[in-house]
Amino acid sequence: MELVRTVPIQDPGPLIDAAPFADSLLWLHGDEGMAGWGIAARFEVSGPGRFEHARRWFRQWLARRNVDDRVGLPGSGPVAFGSFTFDHGPGRSVFVIPQVLIARRGGASWMTTVGDPCHPDGTVPDPLPNVRWLAEPDAEERWHKQVSRAVEDIRAGRLHKVVLARDVRGLLGGPFDPRTAVSRLHDRFPGCWTFAVDGLVGASPELLTGRFGRMVKSLVLAGTDWPGGAIGLGTEKTAVEHELAADSAEDVLRAHCSQLDVHEPHELQLANVTHLATRISGTLSHNVDALTLASRLHPTAAVCGTPFREALSLLRELENLDRGRYAGPVGWQDARGDGEWCIALRCAEVKGPDLRLFAGCGIVGDSNPASEWHETEAKLGAIRDLFAEPTCVK
């Protein structure tokens, strides 16, 4: 049987510098993170059972491997990186096990290899190419209509909150190297979970769930202010919008925890926007893996709305948008079931020369279409600003 081996290594320094290929898998958060390359196995899946199918596939893959893990920490041993579609429609979700992975967590560093990978010479990250943004002259007007219609439905009592999103498309003028984008995003958003998984690149501020042994945590965001927003996060509207999101996550986690702390909302300041955030932490009452928790939490009221069914059907009707993997879970999981899954926000999907950015915002009864438009613009800035900077590599 093939051997998966994890051994301690010296601190590898910046993980991006250690990632030899443009299509490396990357996951960075503060000083911690992982970089993986080469494909030991890859699984594509779609539909309502995508999370369960991915878990089963990973389990079956593990059953045919010998594991020699000399580190024994979350993220050591075999790891799969994943990125799942928001919707259970026909879109493509992916789960990938790299051949080589290096990681740093809690002061320890390690390397995991699957089989006997060769170590070809890597490449230096390319500068980011220019991008030509594809103008959609009626986008703002369409947005106003969508938000107004959502507000009407909410005021009529058909639902409490819906999260509407839009995309912006661009054409890349040359090859896109996710390492360069991730490196910039990590510098600008060190507190976010910055990722590159199979063409999806971003810096998410929102942790759907992290599971480490019996400990579980989540960071729920809803309510946004931005420079020039001038509304502040102390309004009734923000409180309502936030509470709906925090409650939806709390309800799910409570069903799996013997003890749960839901902290008071606090302001989370990012480089482009400020959010209202609720930290939740707890102790699992039974053995449930990180991806299963993520699949139960998804989609939270932070990216879909409440009640769930009404919100999903309204956003499908109004958005006229294939969200792809935007607003779906993105993260990693190990053989123990430990892992981190974020909501894929502040991200771009890159396919050949096509670049698609996404941003959305929660709509409640007193939302204002113009203000929500500016909110999406501020959120889009996380990725759009990358291309406005000089293109030299660090």
Ligand SMILES: C=C(O[C@@H]1C=C(C(=O)O)C=C[C@H]1O)C(=O)O
């Ligand atoms: C939907 C997005 O963000 C979500 C919506 C928020 C809001 O409505 O205030 C805030 C953070 C996220 O939960 C996005 O960034 O695209």
